[in-house]
Amino acid sequence: MEKIAITTDYITLGQxxxxxxxxxxxGxxxxILQEYTIYVNDVEExxxxxxxxxxxKILIKSIGEYRITKQ
Incomplete structure (x- = not known):
């Protein structure tokens, strides 16, 4: 699982x-949202x-698994 650090309070799924x-x-x-199954905290999104x-926790099928962290 790859950790992704953000500097803001949150980030949108698109960002x-x-x-x-x-x-x-x-654009x-x-x-991506139409072609790939994406899960946020084990719920399809x-x-x-x-x-x-x-x-x-974000899982994008066929691409990877990520965890949001605060920088």
């Missing part, structure tokens, strides 16, 4: 996907505006 370099631009977030906080 997170771009932050981990899964996509080259923010592709919608595609497809809203790009979903807020992620330190301690949250």
């Amino acid at each position: 997170f996907i771009k932050f981990i370099d899964v996509i080259p631009s923010g 592709m977030v919608k595609y 497809s809203r790009r505006g979903k807020k992620l906080y330190p301690g949250d």
Whole structure:
């Protein structure tokens, strides 16, 4: 599991996907959310505006597993 440190109180799922370099631009977030199964804390999630906080676990099937931490 890869740890991703953020400097803010939270990050949205769309921002997170771009932050981990899964996509080259923010415009592709919608595609990723449609084509990949994403879990936040073991619950399937497809809203790009979903807020992620330190301690949250994100699993993107076929890409990786991540934990949000506070920097």
